[in-house]
Amino acid sequence: MNTELVVPPLAELRLRRSVKWRAFPEDVLPLFVAEMDYELAPPVSEVLHAAVTRGDLGYHAPGPEVGKAFSGFAGRQWGWDVDPARVRPVTDVGVGVVEVLRQLIRHGEPVVISPPIYQPFFDWVPEAGGRVLEVPLRGTRLDLAGLEAAFATHPAAYLLCNPHNPVGRVHTADELAELVRLARLYRVPIISDEIHAPLALPGATFTPLLTVPRAADVAIAVVSASKAFNLAGLKCAALVTAGPAMTRVVDGLFTEVGERTGHLGALATIAAFTDGDAWLATLISTLAARREQLGALLAAELPALGWVPPEATYLAWLDASALGRDEQPRDHFLHEARVALEPGPRFGAPGSGFVRLNYATSPEILTEAVRRMSAAVSR
Ligand SMILES: Cc1ncc(COP(=O)(O)O)c(C=O)c1O
Structure with a gap:
């Protein structure tokens, strides 16, 4: 049995017309808004x-x-x-x-x-x-x-x-x-x-x-x-x-x-x-795997970013204040890494220097996003 949900290939995801896939140009990996990349639950x-x-x-x-x-x-x-x-x-x-x-x-x-x-x-x-x-x-x-x-x-x-x-x-x-x-x-x-x-x-x-x-x-x-x-x-x-x-x-x-x-x-x-219970259980184990993967990727490739792993959701609240204040880290990742994240200040003043990353995606897209972000930090 599949223990992880399937993410369609990137080219197929890009055919979606929701805001996640329409807000940025094609070379940007969109990890901002809270939409997931998984296929729908079959009963739905x-x-x-x-x-x-x-x-x-x-x-x-x-x-x-x-x-x-x-x-x-x-x-x-x-x-x-x-x-x-x-x-x-x-x-x-x-x-x-x-x-x-x-x-x-x-x-x-x-x-x-x-x-x-x-x-x-x-x-x-x-x-x-x-x-x-x-x-x-x-x-x-x-x-x-x-x-x-x-x-x-x-x-x-x-x-x-x-x-x-x-x-x-x-x-x-x-x-x-x-x-x-x-x-x-x-x-x-x-x-x-x-x-x-x-x-x-x-x-x-x-x-x-x-x-x-x-x-x-x-x-x-x-x-x-x-x-x-x-x-x-x-x-x-x-x-x-x-x-x-x-x-x-x-x-x-x-x-x-x-x-x-x-x-x-x-x-x-x-x-x-x-x-939907069975599908939801698979979603939860998929997200737990992505959360763990993200932790490992951040430790290995982006140690400048701080985070407390979330107890729920597929949203990672990353402290990027070592890279700048206000929306600077988000702007840097968007322009230099071509990765779209939510800017922390959108969530209020305590969000200065933070970014929010949506990890409800495939292991490959997550790896690629962190790789690009890491390269942008050393730039
Ligand atoms: C905490 C919270 N409330 C509400 C919403 C949006 O819900 P709706 O689209 O049903 O208004 C979101 C969407 O991400 C959310 O994170």
Whole structure:
């Protein structure tokens, strides 16, 4: 049996029309945006092919299927008992977060985030009418004392990223329990972006926030199959609640918000969450192998770069500050190595001098990228 997922040849990858393969000229290896190079999970591609063959490309039909599929998946993966009736499909994670924030923010109120963090968090808050209040991570950990001081000022919400993009940290059950204690004490709702949850790598245990005792009173989770199954273009995610107060917040959304879910996205999500476990297990061992390979390559060829191996995701947060500050390392690697990485400052001020590298690719492409980066450093 194949223990690693297959990556199509580079020439075939370049035929893809998503942003990963369209943003840069052909001589650039694109390791920036969070899209994977692997072939789709067979249950997902079967359901999509069947829909296209039938001409089944109409509107998403609201129904219980996404909820049931996610509930089954969450139970098998994490022992999380999800009520399917409290899973509400939305267009994508961004739409889910913004629409919930609109319910929680009275004009101009702050929403707390912990940079370095997924860049759109900085935009989603003002999009929903709020302003960002930053409590940076301490290293790769939540700054719980800093969060308490911020929560004491009664912000409209805290936007959690678990697992955390870009540092790849899986917050522990103890950290999350303390976070919930603070949120309850100061009455701060938590929106937990758990899009990377299925991507916890060997050695890490993901804790869904809503499994933390009493979190249901203050938390809403936003989940999606899109990162782990590479479905970002299909537009389907879901809001999950577990208690009456937070369910009322979600019930306050216009019905239209749910109706904007992508039909193909919902079909693919149901297939992924129902029949995708075996493929996902192979993905996880593939990513674990790439993470190890990247560590070995960095040690041998790019010792100037520092990193803490991620506990989840396929994103490596590399400290390249020895090579320059702000976006200089990213610019150098793009121009001199022809390797496209995400510039650290996109994730907030603590990202100065960092780059984020997506290693969800083949061993050959990863080797070639590090070889080029290494040659560019000595240039
Ligand atoms: C933490 C995080 N949240 C949300 C998203 C985007 O999700 P969506 O496309 O469903 O809005 C990403 C994409 O990489 C992400 O890393």
